[in-house]
Amino acid sequence: MTETRAGPASRFAPSPTGRLHRGHAFSALTAVATTREIGGRFVLRIEDIDTERCRPAFEAAILEDLAWLGLEWETPVRRQSEHLDDYAAALERLRARGLVYRCFKTRREVLDDIARAPHGRVAAYVGAPLPADEEARRLAAGGPFAWRLSLAAARAALGAAFDALHFTEIGRGPEGQTGPQRARPELAGDVILARKDLGVAYHLAVVVDDALQGISHVVRGEDLFEAVHVQRLLQALLGLPTPIYRHHRLLLGPDGKRFAKRDKAQTLADIRASGVSAEALRAELGFS
Secondary structure (H helix, E strand, O other): OOOOOOOOEEEEOOOOOOOOEHHHHHHHHHHHHHHHHHOOEEEEEEOOOOOOOOOHHHHHHHHHHHHHHOOOOOOOOEEHHHOHHHHHHHHHHHHHOOOEEEEOOOHHHHHHHHHOOOOOOOOOOOOOOOOHHHHHHHHHOOOOOEEEEOHHHHHHHHHHHHHHOEEEEOOOOOOOOOEEEEOOHHHOOOOEEEEOOEOOOHHHHHHHHHHHOOOOEEEEEHHHOOHHHHHHHHHHHHOOOOOEEEEEOOOEOOOOOEOOHHHOOOEHHHHHHOOOOHHHHHHHOOOO
């Protein structure tokens, strides 16, 4: 388990599933700028729990690109794949309190359940544990399952504190949200925290990592603003500190779409190879 270091800190946490592009550079530089504003530490974390898509070559490229941009970070770098025991321990704490349950439904079945929900309900999945005998039969058959956070059990565990959960946003959410915000984990429903074949899912890993690394300011794109709601709930259930959040705007390409790996956005390696200097790119992105 990583020791929590003293003092404020922000972080940049890419996944090594492809090469970095302008959007990643903007996010990393925004995190560095936040680090300077708070007089804190800059932390780089490699979020590599997606074993099918993550590649060591992409991680090496991330380090190369960030060094080219002129960034410096704490070492050693935390790689999620090396800390699965930390996430398993957090999941076990939730399981022991009856806050998670095994869900054997396929993605198609979950979507069908959402579609059948009463009119006006939020389009999020809310389920329930199977009867003990049925769960035992499914487990004996070796079927796949996911561990889901039970929103109903979480609400019961926290009582009135559930509706009082809040966080502070110092950037701007996708609808201009800024300042104190009420957390609304009910919008996410019963989210997946882990799968049978994968020790952890995004929400749980991020919450555990941020706490262990002493991250006081989470800096990331506004597309992840909605993730705060369930992450704030997990922080409350696990007794973890709540960072201050700064969600920044997303860079858009000439077509008006945000830069994305899946769309084969121009990479930082391409930009570097074209003769553009790191100083010029930083200036283009608004950082001197």
